[in-house]
Amino acid sequence: MTVKKRAKGIGLLSGGLDSILAVKVLQEQDLELMGVTFVTPFFGAEPGLRAGQLAGIPMRALDIGEEHLRMLRNPRYGYGRAMNPCIDCHALMLRVAGRLMEAESADFLFTGEVVGQRPMSQRRDALRGVEILSGYPGRILRPLSAKLLPPTLVEQAGLVDREKLLDLHGRGRKRQMELAARYGIREIPQAGGGCMLTKEGFSRKLRELLASRPDADPVDVERIKWGRLFRLPHGALLVVGRSRSDNARLEALLDDATPALKSANHPGPLGVLLAVDPEPKDLKVAAMILAAYSDAPRKGRTAVIVRRGTVEREISAPKRDRECFRRFMIQ
Numbered sequence: 001m002t003v004k005k006r007a008k009g010i011g012l013l014s015g016g017l018d019s020i021l022a023v024k025v026l027q028e029q030d031l032e033l034m035g036v037t038f039v040t041p042f043f044g045a046e047p048g049l050r051a052g053q054l055a056g057i058p059m060r061a062l063d064i065g066e067e068h069l070r071m072l073r074n075p076r077y078g079y080g081r082a083m084n085p086c087i088d089c090h091a092l093m094l095r096v097a098g099r100l101m102e103a104e105s106a107d108f109l110f111t112g113e114v115v116g117q118r119p120m121s122q123r124r125d126a127l128r129g130v131e132i133l134s135g136y137p138g139r140i141l142r143p144l145s146a147k148l149l150p151p152t153l154v155e156q157a158g159l160v161d162r163e164k165l166l167d168l169h170g171r172g173r174k175r176q177m178e179l180a181a182r183y184g185i186r187e188i189p190q191a192g193g194g195c196m197l198t199k200e201g202f203s204r205k206l207r208e209l210l211a212s213r214p215d216a217d218p219v220d221v222e223r224i225k226w227g228r229l230f231r232l233p234h235g236a237l238l239v240v241g242r243s244r245s246d247n248a249r250l251e252a253l254l255d256d257a258t259p260a261l262k263s264a265n266h267p268g269p270l271g272v273l274l275a276v277d278p279e280p281k282d283l284k285v286a287a288m289i290l291a292a293y294s295d296a297p298r299k300g301r302t303a304v305i306v307r308r309g310t311v312e313r314e315i316s317a318p319k320r321d322r323e324c325f326r327r328f329m330i331q
Contacts, residue, residue, distance in 0.1 A: 007159035008032040008106040009141065010097055013059070015047020016189050017176055018112030018144060023055035024183045025143040026110065029161055034104070035059045036097050040068040041221035042196040047189065054187060064096055065218035072197075073210060076133065077126075083203035084195060086118070087126055087133070094134035101139075108139050108154045115145040115169045124149070144168045196225070201331065205229045208330050212237050213274060219253055223272055226250050230289060230328040232282040236275035240293055246270075256309030259283075261290045264303035264314060268294025287317040289325050 009026060013019040013035040026033055035057050037048025045061035052059035071092050075085030097109050113122050127149070131137040138153045146155070146165035155162040168175055180188060196202045205224045209216050212235055223239050226249040230238040241247040247270040254260055259278065261271035271290045275282065287304040296302035301316045 005159065006030055006032055007108065007154055008034075008104065009108045009110050009154075009160075010101050010104065010106050011035045011057070011110045012093055012097055012112075013037050013048040013051045013055070014112070015051045015194065016112065017180060017185070018114060018117075019048075020051050020055045020112070020185060020189070021176060021179050021183070022110055022112040022143045023052075023057055024179070024185075025164070025166060026160075027056075028164055031160065032106075033057045034106075036100060037061050038068075038093055038096070039063040040065050041218045041225075042068075043194050047194060051189065054185065054189075060100065062096060062100070064092065067096070068092060069216070069218060069221065073214075077129065080198065082198050082200045083206055084197040087130055091130045091133035094130065094136060094140060098134060098136040098139070101136075107159055108141050108152060109136060110141040110143055112144060113142045115142075115148050117169075117171055141165075205330050209237065209274070216274075219255075220274060223250060223253050223274065226253075227269070227272075229330040230286075230325065231330060232278075232285050232328060234279035234282045236273055236278040236282040236286070238282075238286045238289060239272045239274065240289060241269040241271075259306055259308045261286055261304055261306050263290055263294035263296055264305045266294045266296040266302060268296070284315065284317070285325075285328070287315040288320060289328075291317040291319050292322045292325060294319075 009031055011023055011033060023033060035052040037045045037059060039045045039061060049059050049061060071088050072085060075088035077087035079085050094109060101109055115124060116122060131140050141152045141154065141160065142149060143165050145168050146162060147167035148169055151162060154160045208231060209220060209224055213220060226246040227239040227241045232238055239250060241250050250270050250272050257276055259273040268290060271286060273286055290304050291302045294302065296319050298319055301318050304315045304317050306313050306315060
């Protein structure tokens with residue numbers, strides 16, 4: 001007697017309701033399901049892990065920070081309104097998930113995408129472009145809109161019953177809310193808003209970082225998230241903490257090659273220079289900015305400590321008004 005193969009699918013769970021619903025729709029069939037979510041400097045795994053918990057499937061979190069940053073420098077399909085390369089980003093996640101699919105001997109990938117829900121990344125042609133760019137055409141199932149799309153290989157093979165899949169489309173959420181009620185999903189995650197690349201202020205900082213430091217890594221990206229960013233006269237970038245929590249985060253990201261600055265005798269922020277060998281003039285301007293943002297008296301000079309690893313030196317900087325340095329700030 002021939003035993004029918006039980007297909008295995010790996011789903012991309014971002015944390016939104018749609019990805020949870022995609023799992024629930026597939027759970028109505030005899031399938032083995034697991035989920036994957038991702039970590040980059042621009043979004044974390046927590047929403048996806050929570051979505052997997054709500055959907056009732058095992059989850060895996062993968063750090064793709066380095067690979068994501070390489071893609072971000074030159075995305076094939078460009079950016080959205082800010083610096084969000086949504087199509088290339090999704091293709092990258094599917095490519096990485098595809099490697100996991102092969103390692104797990106799974107049969108298909110699936111997502112919670114809905115045709116026409118997002119004008120840039122969820123048009124039919126964009127969905128097809130993502131499949132081709134990912135390297136797994138025909139193996140990516142969109143359960144919520146499958147009946148509006150060409151059958152995938154697992155549908156053609158009879159491993160997934162196409163008749164039990166859905167035909168959702170457009171930006172309306174009425175059918176999703178009806179499905180959530182049907183499946184007993186009481187905790188409705190908020191849609192969107194989790195990626196820092198969609199924020200114009202952060203995108204301006206990131207563009208400056210990538211222009212100034214073509215070899216920037218995820219740690220450099222993490223640093224610009226925790227303070228004001230200044231572009232100094234000779235090209236070095238300076239991050240200045242805005243609060244105690246910013247200072248603590250910047251301190252935790254220091255290494256022996258990165259210069260850090262702080263007022264020697266007065267409370268004030270931590271500054272981090274994103275330059276291995278800054279020009280002397282940039283170092284002097286950085287010290288003046290740290291003095292300006294410290295509690296040092298307005299008149300006279302203040303000592304600023306420059307520390308690199310265990311080596312320290314002191315720079316005497318005049319205390320000037322913060323407005324003097326606004327022209328250097330990336331806003």
